[in-house]
Amino acid sequence: MSEDRRDLLIYSAAIALYIVIGLFTKRLLSWNLAFLYFVVVIEVIPRTVRRLLGRRSAP
Amino acid sequence: MSWAAHEFENYFIQKHLGTKVSFIAIAAGTSLSDFFTKKWVYSAADPPQFHRGWPGVGFTHSFIFGMVFALIALGVFRSRTWAVGLLIGQWAHVITDMCDTAGVMPFFPFSTEPLTIGMWKHAAVVGRHGDAAAYYSSLGGVWDFLWFVIVVLFARNVLRADYFRTVIVPADEKAWSAIGRWTRLSERGLLVLYRGYFIYGFARMVSWFLYARFDARTPLEAWWGSPSWVVANDLSSASAVEMVLRTAAGGVMFAAFWWLCWRLFVRRLWVRAGTPKGSLQPAVAAG
Numbered sequence: 001m002s003e004d005r006r007d008l009l010i011y012s013a014a015i016a017l018y019i020v021i022g023l024f025t026k027r028l029l030s031w032n033l034a035f036l037y038f039v040v041v042i043e044v045i046p047r048t049v050r051r052l053l054g055r056r057s058a059p
Numbered sequence: 060m061s062w063a064a065h066e067f068e069n070y071f072i073q074k075h076l077g078t079k080v081s082f083i084a085i086a087a088g089t090s091l092s093d094f095f096t097k098k099w100v101y102s103a104a105d106p107p108q109f110h111r112g113w114p115g116v117g118f119t120h121s122f123i124f125g126m127v128f129a130l131i132a133l134g135v136f137r138s139r140t141w142a143v144g145l146l147i148g149q150w151a152h153v154i155t156d157m158c159d160t161a162g163v164m165p166f167f168p169f170s171t172e173p174l175t176i177g178m179w180k181h182a183a184v185v186g187r188h189g190d191a192a193a194y195y196s197s198l199g200g201v202w203d204f205l206w207f208v209i210v211v212l213f214a215r216n217v218l219r220a221d222y223f224r225t226v227i228v229p230a231d232e233k234a235w236s237a238i239g240r241w242t243r244l245s246e247r248g249l250l251v252l253y254r255g256y257f258i259y260g261f262a263r264m265v266s267w268f269l270y271a272r273f274d275a276r277t278p279l280e281a282w283w284g285s286p287s288w289v290v291a292n293d294l295s296s297a298s299a300v301e302m303v304l305r306t307a308a309g310g311v312m313f314a315a316f317w318w319l320c321w322r323l324f325v326r327r328l329w330v331r332a333g334t335p336k337g338s339l340q341p342a343v344a345a346g
Contacts, residue, residue, distance in 0.1 A: 015262045015265075019269070023273075026188070026274070028263055034255075035252060035255045038251055
């Protein structure tokens with residue numbers, strides 16, 4: 001999968017999750033917390049997962 | 060008031076100014092007016108008067124408010140890219156907020172007449188959730204969607220990673236490297252921050268629209284001056300002609316004031332903060 005497509009998938013999933021959480025809790029995060037949420041979901045978590053998977057598959 | 064439109068505007072402005080401005084300054088500029096007011100609007104006794112009127116904090120939605128911050132950027136930080144970014148961002152916010160019934164006082168203090176085209180109702184009076192439901196049941200929601208479409212159709216290139224790398228960062232290298240150091244984010248993380256306003260704007264536009272349709276169940280009234288279930292909250296009883304005349308008089312005085320400031324000290328600050336034409340470096344460190 002190309003990096004662009006993977007990015008698009010991750011961004012879309014993050015936005016969808018944000019919308020679902022907002023609709024269920026009836027509370028939307030303020031802009032600063034929303035930025036934190038997007039950075040964690042789009043960058044920090046995938047990076048951590050990649051790092052863990054990379055470590056596991058390393059010889 | 061406008062909701063996600065303020066977020067989308069940033070990218071459209073950025074597209075047209077390239078490296079001449081700092082994107083962070085544009086984003087800060089568009090947030091300035093509500094940063095100092097929004098927290099207290101919904102608990103105010105008279106929300107529209109408090110938010111946009113005088114007496115009230117309506118001066119935060121005036122051109123002179125942006126001028127003050129631009130002058131601080133010019134005088135203290137000696138940065139043209141920040142001064143222009145803050146000014147354009149804040150002015151864009153003021154112009155956009157003319158669309159609701161409370162309007163803005165663009166030429167405060169020379170005119171305290173609210174200027175409005177009454178496209179949708181300022182609905183802070185019904186609380187935060189009611190305001191969201193009202194906005195996304197009126198032309199306000201259409202306005203947000205229009206800005207989203209404009210960015211996607213005409214300015215989508217500014218969202219690309221290579222645009223971030225070649226234009227956004229070089230235009231304000233100091234700020235981006237400082238953010239990178241503080242947050243310990245990689246370039247990809249900084250890219251998420253840069254795209255943040257767009258994805259945040261889109262996410263909350265969709266969320267609040269769905270909230271209005273399926274939770275609040277407010278009728279969709281996409282016509283001028285809607286929604287009908289919110290009481291009218293114009294801040295002035297002046298006719299359209301009076302509003303235009305008073306605003307025009309305020310505009311003339313504001314222009315004269317601006318010219319006087321330019322002659323007295325702004326030009327000196329501008330020259331002092333001068334960045335060589337075409338330079339990608341901000342002038343923050345000069346001197």
